[in-house]
Amino acid sequence: MVKRASAMDEIMKILPTLTKAERRKLLAELCNDPDLLEDLHDIATLLERAGEPSRPYDEFVRELQAEGKL
Numbered sequence: 001m002v003k004r005a006s007a008m009d010e011i012m013k014i015l016p017t018l019t020k021a022e023r024r025k026l027l028a029e030l031c032n033d034p035d036l037l038e039d040l041h042d043i044a045t046l047l048e049r050a051g052e053p054s055r056p057y058d059e060f061v062r063e064l065q066a067e068g069k070l
Contacts, residue, residue, distance in 0.1 A: 011026070
């Protein structure tokens with residue numbers, strides 16, 4: 001993850017200096033990266049679910065154990 005954050009920092013630094021055609025090419029290449037697309041999907045899911053109720057992990061594990069699922 002640190003490596004990707006570093007690469008993203010570099011992209012953000014050079015992005016304003018690129019021509020429109022260079023930006024389009026860069027974005028097209030990024031959109032073809034399956035790992036990046038998966039990460040973006042994960043982030044979007046987290047943002048969508050930010051308002052949903054949550055509960056402690058330990059509580060969830062105890063429930064699964066009580067149901068015999070763990």
